[in-house]
Amino acid sequence: MIKVAPSILSADFGHMADAPVNIEKWGADIVHCDVMDGVYVPNITFGMPMVKALRPHTDLPLDVHLMITLPEKYVGKFCDAGADIVTFHPEASADPWGALREIKSKGVKCGVVVNADQPFSVVEPFLGDIDMLVVMTVQAGFGGQSFKEECLEKARLADKIKKEKGYAFDIELDGGVCPANIELCKAAGATVVVAGSAVFKAEDPAAAVRAMQI
Numbered sequence: 001m002i003k004v005a006p007s008i009l010s011a012d013f014g015h016m017a018d019a020p021v022n023i024e025k026w027g028a029d030i031v032h033c034d035v036m037d038g039v040y041v042p043n044i045t046f047g048m049p050m051v052k053a054l055r056p057h058t059d060l061p062l063d064v065h066l067m068i069t070l071p072e073k074y075v076g077k078f079c080d081a082g083a084d085i086v087t088f089h090p091e092a093s094a095d096p097w098g099a100l101r102e103i104k105s106k107g108v109k110c111g112v113v114v115n116a117d118q119p120f121s122v123v124e125p126f127l128g129d130i131d132m133l134v135v136m137t138v139q140a141g142f143g144g145q146s147f148k149e150e151c152l153e154k155a156r157l158a159d160k161i162k163k164e165k166g167y168a169f170d171i172e173l174d175g176g177v178c179p180a181n182i183e184l185c186k187a188a189g190a191t192v193v194v195a196g197s198a199v200f201k202a203e204d205p206a207a208a209v210r211a212m213q214i
Helices: 018-025 048-057 075-081 096-105 124-129 149-165 182-187 205-212
Strands: 003-006 031-036 062-067 085-088 109-114 132-136 170-174 192-195
Touching: 003 205, 018 031, 018 048, 031 048, 048 062, 048 075, 062 075, 062 192, 075 085, 075 096, 085 096, 085 132, 096 109, 096 124, 109 170, 124 149, 132 149, 149 170, 149 182, 192 205
Parallel strands: 003 031, 003 192, 031 062, 062 085, 085 109, 109 132, 132 170, 170 192
Antiparallel strands: none
C-alpha cells in the first residue's frame, strides 16, 4: 500500500498546530514538511522551530524536505528538532555525503531529492546509502502546481535499480499527486506520495487520503 504524506505547505499557517492533528485524524501515514530558504527556491516557508513546535502534536513520522542551500549546515538541527526523515537536494550541497552521515548519526532516516529540472544522475550515486528517494513531479518551490507525468521516468528508473541491486529505499513522489494520477504513481514504483492541495483542499480529506492508499 502506498503511504500518503500530506504536505503542511497547504495547511492554514495561522493554525499550524492543527495540521498534524488533522493529518492523523484523516488516516494519513506521514506529515510532510517543506522547508524553503528563498535561495535554492524562490519561496520561504519555515525552519527548525516549526518542526520542533509540530513534534508534540502527532505520533506520525515527520518527513522534512529541505529545499535549501548548504543543507549540511542544518540537517543535524532538523534531526534534533524532531524530524524522522530528512531529505535534501544534493546539487544544493557542498558535502552531500557529509550531510547523509550527519543525519544517520542522529538515528534519523535520510534521503535525497531529484528536482523536476534535474537529471537522474544527480541522485544515482546515493541510492545504496539512503532510506528515501524523492522524485519531484513539479518544480520545487511552490504548492498547487500541475503534475508533470514525464518525471515518472525517474521513478521507474529508480525502481528498476532498486530491484536489481536489492536496495530498500522508499520512492516518494512529490508534487501534484492526487487520486486521479495515483495509479500512474504506483505503476512507476512509488511507495510514498506527498499530497498537499489534494488533501487539504478536498471536500472530504479523509476520503482523498484513502483514495491514494492503494
